[in-house]
Amino acid sequence: MRPFHPLLLKCTALARSELSIRDIVLNSSKVTTAPDNSKVDNVKVKLTNTAPESSKHPITRKKSRPKALGPPEWVAFNQSYNKEYDPPSTRMLQKANEFFNKSKVTFEWGVPSYSSIPDEVVKSKFKDMELERAPDSTKRFPGKTSIPFHLINGLPEITFLGRSNAGKSTILNSLVSRLGDKHLNKEARMSSKPGFTKTLNCFNIGNKFRLIDTPGYGYGSRLKQGGLTMEYIENREQLVRCYVLVSADQGFTEMDLQILNYLKDIGKPFEVVLTKMDKVRDMNKLTQQIEESGITTFPTLPRLIFTSSVVSSRCPKRYGIAELRCNVLQNCGLDSKW
Numbered sequence: 001m002r003p004f005h006p007l008l009l010k011c012t013a014l015a016r017s018e019l020s021i022r023d024i025v026l027n028s029s030k031v032t033t034a035p036d037n038s039k040v041d042n043v044k045v046k047l048t049n050t051a052p053e054s055s056k057h058p059i060t061r062k063k064s065r066p067k068a069l070g071p072p073e074w075v076a077f078n079q080s081y082n083k084e085y086d087p088p089s090t091r092m093l094q095k096a097n098e099f100f101n102k103s104k105v106t107f108e109w110g111v112p113s114y115s116s117i118p119d120e121v122v123k124s125k126f127k128d129m130e131l132e133r134a135p136d137s138t139k140r141f142p143g144k145t146s147i148p149f150h151l152i153n154g155l156p157e158i159t160f161l162g163r164s165n166a167g168k169s170t171i172l173n174s175l176v177s178r179l180g181d182k183h184l185n186k187e188a189r190m191s192s193k194p195g196f197t198k199t200l201n202c203f204n205i206g207n208k209f210r211l212i213d214t215p216g217y218g219y220g221s222r223l224k225q226g227g228l229t230m231e232y233i234e235n236r237e238q239l240v241r242c243y244v245l246v247s248a249d250q251g252f253t254e255m256d257l258q259i260l261n262y263l264k265d266i267g268k269p270f271e272v273v274l275t276k277m278d279k280v281r282d283m284n285k286l287t288q289q290i291e292e293s294g295i296t297t298f299p300t301l302p303r304l305i306f307t308s309s310v311v312s313s314r315c316p317k318r319y320g321i322a323e324l325r326c327n328v329l330q331n332c333g334l335d336s337k338w
């Protein structure tokens with residue numbers, strides 16, 4: 001029997017517990033309490049035109065939001081991780097960007113079950129047949145499958161895992177969009193609603209490798225989707241690397257740690273991508289969360305890649321995406337000519 005695993009959580013119970021936490025946060029944000037005078041240095045005081053004489057015109061005091069951070073702080077922070085690896089050179093980053101900018105992206109399949117992945121169908125129906133790998137062939141497998149030959153060409157695959165809403169579909173779009181573009185290409189569908197991606201979705205990148213978007217675990221997910229992702233991770237021969245996405249503004253959850261340990265235990269190579277760096281207001285807290293997760297002492301030495309898929313005046317190019325592009329190409333063995 002399979003051990004307990006967050007990808008297979010009974011999500012209704014989880015959804016209920018998360019909803020209640022969310023409810024508490026939402027409700028507590030509605031409670032207005034007078035600010036503590038001892039913290040007056042930290043609060044912005046907004047005065048109305050006429051100074052209030054009574055409680056009829058209360059003084060509105062707002063806690064000032066911590067300053068938005070950007071590339072200067074992120075770069076310094078970034079340099080304290082991945083010391084075991086040489087950072088990618090400017091030339092490597094340039095080459096990776098060129099590759100992604102010129103590669104055609106094709107959506108190939110979206111499946112609700114592992115056995116419906118085209119080459120898995122072919123494998124099971126034509127067990128004794130030598131599978132012909134013909135990338136440019138227009139031929140199709142006969143009979144009911146009618147699967148085009150080019151879908152069974154065995155290209156390396158990369159998959160994105162993570163909690164629902166961690167930014168898996170967004171990072172896929174970020175990889176295939178120009179770094180300075182304000183809007184992302186919409187190859188994979190994204191949503192602020194957790195649990196949006198329901199199937200395994202495959203995107204062919206320049207006929208060199210495939211990116212696989214997965215349904216998230218946790219809030220809004222389903223037991224069946226967790227099973228599908230696990231089956232894919234455990235059985236897919238073409239899978240060369242998993243990227244576990246963690247929202248940097250939320251840090252590592254218990255479920256993230258379970259996934260990381262699971263990948264370590266079954267010997268699947270993985271990296272960790274911290275998404276939504278633009279939402280982080282306290283770098284010390286993030287440092288502490290990373291330390292507490294234990295990920296920096298994992299024997300497999302996963303890389304920590306910090307990203308933001310948002311461009312702004314402080315961050316005119318999507319942050320960390322060039323590094324991620326470089327890493328993906330390396331993991332697919334496509335960096336040999338650099």
Ligand SMILES: Nc1nc2c(ncn2[C@@H]2O[C@H](COP(=O)(O)OP(=O)(O)OP(=O)(O)O)[C@@H](O)[C@H]2O)c(=O)[nH]1
Nearest residue numbers: 164165166167168169170191192195196197216309
């Ligand atoms: N600010 C900010 N928002 C982001 C970033 N990446 C993703 N988001 C937002 O996070 C939300 C969830 O993104 P998705 O990419 O749909 O998340 P997902 O992991 O695919 O979620 P599921 O499909 O539900 O598992 C969307 O509203 C995105 O716009 C980021 O780097 N910064």
Ligand SMILES: [Mg+2]
Nearest residue numbers: 168169196197
């Ligand atoms: Mg998604």
